[in-house]
Amino acid sequence: MNDNMTSPLVPSALKPEDIPLWDEPLPEELLTPKPPEPRPDLSKLPDAIVDGIPMFAVGDKIIIERNICILKKNGAYLDTKTLKVRSIDMQNGNMFLWDEALSQWVTDNFIEGPKVGHVYKLAHGLMPLSSKGKRGRPRKAGGAPKLAPITDADGNVIKKRRGRPAGTKNRPSEVVKAEKVARKAAKAEKKLLRGAKRKSSTSCKNGA
DSSP: OOTTOOOOOOOOSOOGGGSOOOOSOOOHHHHSOOOOOOOOOOTTSOBSEETTEESOOTTOEEEEEEEEOSSSSSOEEEEEEEEEEEEEOTTTOEEEEEETTTTEEEEEETTTTGGGTOEEEEOOSOOOSSOOOOOSOOOOSSOSOOOOOOBOTTSOBOOOOSSSOTTSSOOOHHHHHHHHHHHHHHHHHHHHHHHHHHHHHHHHHHHO
């Protein structure tokens, strides 16, 4: 394509007075800022960095409580994240971490991080990263009472078998045989009726 060729400008069919203006006020959800997330309590978790040495290895999960710190120490609380360690540089402290919740990489430094107020903890156990209480119905104390085992006349424990107990729904053999004979007779009668209908239909066709 020739660089000297230029496409002609197409004039717009709209006039300036025809373009609508946004005169409606913005909704309150956009004007009011969201409340900050509550800071979880990490005091019961073991420290991930002791005397400047990381207590974790590649593949472990750590919890980092980050603060907004640009020029001063211990700034405002930012967030708390659970990250998986992918690589550690013991000389300069750089770490490459993976955020499984957001599926993205995160970089941090275990030497400079504590200096600006970041908190590093080992993600041992299942600890929720939120101060919200647990939902659902609380467990009942004690649970369901245990039933006494069933014993025979000699005091021996009778093992419970699967399925319904024997004899609970048994019927007399005479009734079962009579039902079988009735079913066979009904099937034979239906078969005779079907044969008679077929014969009558074929005779009508032949007569036509």
